Amino acid sequence: MPELTPLSQLGEFGLIGRLQRDITLGQPSTVLGIGDDAAILAPPAGQEVVVSTDLLVEGVHFDLTFAPLKHLGYKAIAVNVSDVAAMYATPTQVVVGISVPSRFSVEAIEELYAGMRLACEAYKVDLVGGDTTSSRAGLVISVTALGLVAAGQAVRRSGGKPTDILCVSGDLGGAYLGLQVLEREKQAYLADPDTQPELDAYNYVVQRQLKPEARLDVVHELRELGVHPTSMIDISDGLASEVRHLCAASGTGARVFSEYLPVANPTLEAAAEFNLDPLTAALNGGEDYELLFTIPVTEHAKIKNHPDITVIGHLTDKSDGVNLITKGGQAVPLRAQGWEHF
Amino acid sequence: MPELTPLSQLGEFGLIGRLQRDITLGQPSTVLGIGDDAAILAPPAGQEVVVSTDLLVEGVHFDLTFAPLKHLGYKAIAVNVSDVAAMYATPTQVVVGISVPSRFSVEAIEELYAGMRLACEAYKVDLVGGDTTSSRAGLVISVTALGLVAAGQAVRRSGGKPTDILCVSGDLGGAYLGLQVLEREKQAYLADPDTQPELDAYNYVVQRQLKPEARLDVVHELRELGVHPTSMIDISDGLASEVRHLCAASGTGARVFSEYLPVANPTLEAAAEFNLDPLTAALNGGEDYELLFTIPVTEHAKIKNHPDITVIGHLTDKSDGVNLITKGGQAVPLRAQGWEHF
Numbered sequence: 001m002p003e004l005t006p007l008s009q010l011g012e013f014g015l016i017g018r019l020q021r022d023i024t025l026g027q028p029s030t031v032l033g034i035g036d037d038a039a040i041l042a043p044p045a046g047q048e049v050v051v052s053t054d055l056l057v058e059g060v061h062f063d064l065t066f067a068p069l070k071h072l073g074y075k076a077i078a079v080n081v082s083d084v085a086a087m088y089a090t091p092t093q094v095v096v097g098i099s100v101p102s103r104f105s106v107e108a109i110e111e112l113y114a115g116m117r118l119a120c121e122a123y124k125v126d127l128v129g130g131d132t133t134s135s136r137a138g139l140v141i142s143v144t145a146l147g148l149v150a151a152g153q154a155v156r157r158s159g160g161k162p163t164d165i166l167c168v169s170g171d172l173g174g175a176y177l178g179l180q181v182l183e184r185e186k187q188a189y190l191a192d193p194d195t196q197p198e199l200d201a202y203n204y205v206v207q208r209q210l211k212p213e214a215r216l217d218v219v220h221e222l223r224e225l226g227v228h229p230t231s232m233i234d235i236s237d238g239l240a241s242e243v244r245h246l247c248a249a250s251g252t253g254a255r256v257f258s259e260y261l262p263v264a265n266p267t268l269e270a271a272a273e274f275n276l277d278p279l280t281a282a283l284n285g286g287e288d289y290e291l292l293f294t295i296p297v298t299e300h301a302k303i304k305n306h307p308d309i310t311v312i313g314h315l316t317d318k319s320d321g322v323n324l325i326t327k328g329g330q331a332v333p334l335r336a337q338g339w340e341h342f
Numbered sequence: 343m344p345e346l347t348p349l350s351q352l353g354e355f356g357l358i359g360r361l362q363r364d365i366t367l368g369q370p371s372t373v374l375g376i377g378d379d380a381a382i383l384a385p386p387a388g389q390e391v392v393v394s395t396d397l398l399v400e401g402v403h404f405d406l407t408f409a410p411l412k413h414l415g416y417k418a419i420a421v422n423v424s425d426v427a428a429m430y431a432t433p434t435q436v437v438v439g440i441s442v443p444s445r446f447s448v449e450a451i452e453e454l455y456a457g458m459r460l461a462c463e464a465y466k467v468d469l470v471g472g473d474t475t476s477s478r479a480g481l482v483i484s485v486t487a488l489g490l491v492a493a494g495q496a497v498r499r500s501g502g503k504p505t506d507i508l509c510v511s512g513d514l515g516g517a518y519l520g521l522q523v524l525e526r527e528k529q530a531y532l533a534d535p536d537t538q539p540e541l542d543a544y545n546y547v548v549q550r551q552l553k554p555e556a557r558l559d560v561v562h563e564l565r566e567l568g569v570h571p572t573s574m575i576d577i578s579d580g581l582a583s584e585v586r587h588l589c590a591a592s593g594t595g596a597r598v599f600s601e602y603l604p605v606a607n608p609t610l611e612a613a614a615e616f617n618l619d620p621l622t623a624a625l626n627g628g629e630d631y632e633l634l635f636t637i638p639v640t641e642h643a644k645i646k647n648h649p650d651i652t653v654i655g656h657l658t659d660k661s662d663g664v665n666l667i668t669k670g671g672q673a674v675p676l677r678a679q680g681w682e683h684f
Contacts, residue, residue, distance in 0.1 A: 031390060032498065035591070037428035037576055038394035038489070040496050043385050048373060052380035053471055053486055055439040059478035086379035097397040097484050129395055136401035137479025142439050144395055144486040147380070154382050156374065234379055249377070 004105035007134070015106065016132050019113050025126045027092045029148065032128075039128035041093060047148045052083035058138030065189075066182040069108055071210040072141070073115025079236065080145035081123045082214035082289045086234035087156075088223075089149035091216070094120065095129035097142035102134055112141075123216055153228070155293070160231035160250030164294035166313045167303065169218040171262040172239055173278055176285025177270040178202065178209030204266035212289040218308060219291070225302045232293035238286040241336035244322055246292060253320035256313040256334060259327050283324070284337040346447035349476070357448065358474050361455050367468045369434045371490065374470075381470035383435060389490045394425035400480030407531075408524040411450055413552040414483070415457025421578065422487035423465045424556035424631045428576035430497035430565075431489035433558070436462065437471035439484035444476055454483075465558060495570070497635070502573035502592030506636035508655045509645065511560040513604040514581055515620055518627025519612040520544065520551030546608035554631040560650060561633070567644045574635035580628040583678035586664055588634060595662035598655040598676060601669050625666070626679040 010018065025033050032040040043049050056062060056076050064072075077094060084091040096116060100109060109132075120127050125145070181202040188195050199206050215234075222229065231250050233242050239261070247254050261282045263271075271278040294315055295303065303309045313325070323331040352360065367375050373382040385391050398404060398418050406414075419436060426433040438458060442451060451474075462469050467487070523544040530537050541548050557576075564571065573592050575584050581603070589596050603624045605613075613620040636657060637645065645651045655667070665673040 032496070036498050036500075037425040037574075038392040038431070038487075040429070040491075041391040041393065042493060043391060045387055049383040049385060049391060050380040051383060051435070051437055051471055051486075051488065053437040053439050053473050053484070055441050055473050055475050055482070055484060057441045057475055057477055057482070060441075060476050083379040087382070089380070093393070095393055095395040095486055097395050099397050099399045099402075099482055129393055131395050131397050133397050133399055134402050135399055135479075135482075137477075140397070140399070140441055140477075140482045140484075142395070142397060142482075142484035144393075144437055145380075146393065149382075151384065154374070154380075156378050158378075232379075 004107050007100065007102055007104060007106060010106050015109065019110070022117060023127050026124060027126045029092050030126045030128055033126060034129055039093065039095065041146070043148060046151050048151050048154060050084055050087045050089045050147045050149060050154060051144065052080055053142065053144040054080050054083070056141040058140065064139070065186055067210060069111040070115035073112040074119040074211055076141045076143050077116050077119035077123065078212055078214045079289060080143040081125065081216060082234045084145050084147035085214050085216045085219045086232050086291060087147065087149060087154045088219060088229065088232060089147035089154060091123055091125045091145055091147040093126045093128045093146045095144045096127060097131040099133050099135040099140040101137065101139060123214060155229050155232040157231050157233050157246050157249035160246060160252050160294040160315050162252050162315050162317045163297055164230050164315045165297055165300055165311055166254060166256065166292070166294055166315060167309050167311050168235070168239070168262065168290050168292050169215045169308055170288070170290040171264040171267065172288050172290065173263050173271070173281030173285045174205045174208035174267045175212060175287035176281045177267050177274065178205035178207070180274050180276070181206055181270060182209060202266070202270055204264060205270050209287065212287065214289060215291045221306070227295055227299050227302050229293035229295055232291060235288045235290045235292055236286060238284040238337065239292065240283040240334050242292050243334060244336050247315070247322050250315065251318055253316040253318050254313060254322045255316055255325050255331070256323070257325045260310060260312045262310040346449050349442065349444055349446060349448060352448050357451065364459060365469050368466060369468045371434050372468045372470055375468060376471055381435065381437065383488070385490060388493050390493050390496060392426055392429045392431045392489045392491060392496060393486065394422055395484065395486040396422050396425070398483040400482065406481070407528050409552060411453040412457035415454040416461040416553055418483045418485050419458050419461035419465065420554055420556045421631060422485040423467065423558060424576045426487050426489035427556050427558045427561045428574050428633060429489065429491060430495060430561060430571065430574060431491035433465055433467045433487055433489040435468045435470045435488045437486045438469060439473040441475050441477035441482040443479065443481060465556060497571050497574040499573050499575050499588050499591035502588055502594050502636040502657050504594050504657050504659045505639055506572050506657045507639055507642055507653055508596060508598065508636055508657060509651050509653050510577070510581070510604065510632050510634050511557045511650055512630070512632040513606040513609065514630050514632065515605050515623030515627045516547045516550035516609045517554060517629035518623045519609050519616065520547035520549070522616050522618070523548055523612060524551060544608070544612060546606060547612050551629065554629065556631060557633045563648070569637055569641050569644050571635035571637055574633060577630045577632045577634055578628060580626040580679065581634065582625040582676050584634050585676060586678050589657070589664050592657065593660055595658040595660050596655060596664045597658055597667050597673070598665070599667045602652060602654045604652040
């Protein structure tokens with residue numbers, strides 16, 4: 001096993017210098033990156049800037065006993081890029097703050113940053129600023145993502161109209177089942193540290209949990225199809241919660257058809273094994289980071305054959321409420337059981 | 343004593359909703375604030391955007407036994423505004439992430455946000471986004487500040503030229519002495535909880551520690567005087583450390599004259615009482631959040647009578663090194679003993 005370097009040996013400035021080394025900048029709007037009091041960006045004329053921030057906190061959002069640091073770094077960037085994508089914007093820059101317990105080695109922090117750099121390359125965003133400090137307790141990662149969108153073209157949660165079609169990208173519930181698998185393996189490991197984790201069969205759902213992707217590809221494809229959603233939100237807390245957010249902001253109700261909800265086969269299989277209702281995982285599991293959006297019915301033809309977009313229902317008048325339509329055709333109020341961390 | 347509300351009673355969305363209530367937006371460049379996946383900003387044509395991020399971590403950057411939450415909220419905004427000011431930019435928006443231990447009450451978090459709102463009003467910045475999550479350990483505050491500056495006019499650390507005059511705003515060492523006073527009172531309190539803190543005599547230095555101000559006023563005055571610094575940095579880690587950063591970025595040396603360093607009388611008095619060298623406090627104390635900047639000698643007349651700007655030396659060729667010139671005229675290498683948190 002290679003020797004690990006204690007953080008104290010490098011010090012704060014040393015660490016910052018070492019992490020800075022491997023950063024490359026590619027966005028035309030980046031004028032100045034890390035190394036000054038602030039980064040400098042030059043948004044092109046006619047573009048607006050979107051800004052979103054998220055905290056990832058050890059023991060709340062992730063468990064280092066099963067989240068590899070490289071995956072965690074990747075996820076920290078991806079979930080912020082997802083917020084930018086949900087505005088119909090193109091992510092361009094991120095700034096990152098990390099608060100690191102002194103038990104961490106320099107190599108561990110480099111793994112974390114390596115994952116962030118991978119995500120920055122994948123989404124073509126520049127890491128332009130940061131703050132690295134120690135922590136008396138757990139690891140905390142703060143990411144703020146910036147993006148560009150043509151002036152007036154950002155898609156808010158509030159633009160949905162009754163009769164608009166409700167769509168989701170990808171499939172749902174996988175991340176939640178991945179978490180169940182990882183929690184079970186953790187318990188098995190704690191009971192017997194010699195046990196080998198058996199994750200191969202659950203590769204899909206585990207990846208959904210550990211390394212989610214922002215659906216920037218879907219945003220690009222919607223642009224190519226000439227589809228401008230009337231409202232959009234990313235699914236971080238679970239579909240039910242996000243449908244309710246979108247309806248509240250748009251002043252509408254909604255009908256979500258349970259039989260249309262896209263759930264991948266590996267998610268169905270894992271749900272069966274864990275004796276969990278896949279519908280519950282899809283509605284309330286969270287962390288799928290898919291996009292939920294609405295389009296006018298007149299645009300339906302443009303997306304109906306898209307393999308990665310599923311129509312799951314439609315908006316209604318507010319007075320109809322937000323309902324799940326069961327296979328039997330019964331309407332039941334859609335309840336949010338998102339992630340309440342307190 | 344009024345009844346306190348546990349965080350669990352309100353929940354994450356409830357808390358966010360409650361905090362959101364009191365936010366007002368005033369910046370013309372703010373298109374959309376809190377409440378969507380991201381905020382939307384419209385930088386005017388010909389302006390560049392600067393972005394800076396900072397983490398404040400309980401037990402590392404602040405001690406809740408003596409830092410009132412309202413002051414802490416104010417400081418979290420001020421130190422980020424200071425970074426924007428150090429680019430010669432005007433701060434316009436902030437996004438805030440807080441990770442809150444569940445032992446906190448709703449009222450405590452409202453105090454923290456009240457301090458942030460006060461600072462936002464004082465510096466005329468809009469709070470446009472945030473993330474509120476729980477914490478398994480201490481309080482963590484992450485602030486990202488954005489600002490605007492005319493294209494090409496941002497002042498970097500790297501623009502200093504040999505012979506440029508080196509200036510600081512305000513006075514130095516006060517925040518460090520304030521910390522000494524607060525630490526002493528904390529020990530007295532721990533020894534005897536009935537003891538009353540005696541802070542009146544130390545009002546100035548305690549304020550410097552608990553409620554520092556970003557020197558945006560100095561930036562505005564430099565603009566009015568027609569002075570465009572060649573390089574600038576804010577003093578968060580102590581003058582010595584910042585002079586070294588500025589020289590390293592500019593590729594120069596420097597001569598800093600110890601007898602010119604501005605130290606306020608209350609700081610001198612506190613230093614005498616604590617048997618500390620005020621020069622050490624000024625050079626290495628940190629957290630003063632004053633501005634260190636360079637101007638060409640030809641601009642000296644414009645600032646020489648400014649009550650809040652002091653010339654403390656000048657840049658030199660890199661080969662001369664970064665030196666402190668003592669009262670006796672001796673040159674000694676200026677060593678940085680900034681805040682290394684690991």
